[in-house]
Amino acid sequence: MLNLAIGEYSTTDVINQLHAKNGVREVKFRYDLLNKYEVKIGELLVADSENSINFNSLANIKRTGIFNFRETELKDVDWLNDRVQPVFLLKMPDGKFIKWPLGMFLLSSPTRKDNFGVWREVEAYDPSVILNENRFDNRYYIQANTKYIDAITTILNSAGIRKVNITNHNGIISIDKEFEIGTSKLEAINQLLSEINFTSIWVDTFGYFTSKPYILPGDRETEYSYKTDDLSITYDGAVNELDLFNVPNKWIITASNPEKAPLTSVYVNDSLNSITSTINRGRVITDFRQIDDIYSQEVLDNYTRRISYNASNIYEKFYFNTCLMPHHDFMNVLYIEYKNLNIASEFIETEWSIDLQAGAKMSHSVRRVINI
Structure with missing residues (x-):
């Protein structure tokens, strides 16, 4: 989860403002245009609505976006190399704005639409799409006695990726390993990570390819809480599911x-x-x-x-909406108290989605931590 303490403001200061403790909350968004070296070269204007980001921790490419730009804004964009980085800005009580990046996105070829001017709807993907589209053009061999982390880093580097934040592990590949021609580098990396019981690889908001040892949810600390109390930003209409049919034991x-x-x-x-x-x-x-x-x-x-x-069927699932929040990322542990459905427990967030518009809602999909 992204840090909420920024500059002169403590975590409590920021939480109080996000939850509108003073009665007022002002949010806006900025869209930074970055070149292939991730240097900011400008800002883009977007439509007032129909812009969104989705993060699915269970997907191969975890962070995706849809943005609507006025065509005149895009005349100097290098579609093959430039990136867009949306930024969440929150106004603090003293009038200053603090910010969080919401991801770094590569742009696909856009759809042109006429709506009081020409607009381009752009589908966007986090940089893991580079690994998904880059496939071995020969059988790929990894020699025995190679460190897992070294093998993974070599594949990342072969795809031109240098921003890596993977926890070190001393595990050694014990036999020669081979990947078939045509295997995506993303698939190969995730297989190697699974063999040392690490999370699948994901890209953080600053563009770092990230993985760390998998920890059972019950052994992790709560990272954030949503409660239906005086500072609640949770909307009514939550949904609770529990499907126990054919659950393995x-x-x-x-x-x-x-x-x-x-x-x-x-x-x-x-x-x-x-x-x-x-x-x-x-x-x-x-x-x-x-x-x-x-x-x-x-x-x-x-x-x-x-x-x-x-095993997905053993989880109690819970779906709820809140005001827009900037600090969620991969598989966060949330404590949720929702009185109308008698929910008061820790959950793992598997997916979240935000509409990039002031006053919009953020949707959350979570699974309940169950002791096995």
């Missing part, structure tokens, strides 16, 4: 590679506190998966627990 994952001894990990949910456990359900529903390789038995066991935890 046993997971078997094998790592099979002809050059290594096979590894198997089994995890059984037999907890009395879980309504879908083998004990409470009275039957076993097995999820079996096979993977090509993994670093060690310990990592495979952790990976199996991760799969069991992340």
Whole structure:
């Protein structure tokens, strides 16, 4: 999550203003045009509406946007290399504005529309699209005894990416590894990251390609709270879902590679506190998966627990809207109190979307942290 303490303003100062504690909240947006070196070269004007950003933590390309620019604004834009960086600006009680970048976007070829002048609707993608579109033109080999992080960084660098923020890991690839011709570099990187139980790669608001060790949600700290209290910015109309049909309670994952001894990990949910456990359900529903390789038995066991935890059907899902907030990013842990539906718990945010317009709403999709 982005830092809320900015300059002379503390986190509490900013939260109070975001939640309109003083009764007034003023928000506006700016669209910075950056060249291929990410140097600001100008600002763009957009339509008053129909501009949005979506962040889906479960997607390959996690941050996408739709922007509507007046055509006359775009005459000097290099569509192949320039980037757009929307900026969220919040007016503080002393009249000054503080800001947060909302992402860095590459631009696709736009659609032209006539609406009291010619406008261009531009679909935009965060820089991970570079990895998604860049594919190996030969079989790609990684030698045994290469550090996982070195192998990942080499692939990133081969795609021209230098802004990397991946936590170090000492794991070594134990056998020669190969990726087929035509495999996207994004797919290869995410496979390598999964083998050391890291998150999939994502790009932060400053353009850094980011990944870190996966931590079970129950072991993470709350990053922000939304409560229906005097400072509430949550709208009515939230939706709560719980679908327990065919939820697995046993997971078997094998790592099979002809050059290594096979590894198997089994995890059984037999907890009395879980309504879908083998004990409470009275039957076993097995999820079996096979993977090509993994670093060690310990990592495979952790990976199996991760799969069991992340099996999508075991989550209670909650959808709600708030005022626009600038600081959300990848898989944030939120504490949500929504009295009308008797919700008071921690959730993991899997997706959020904002309309870039003062007074608009921000939508949140979250899944409840369940002990397994």
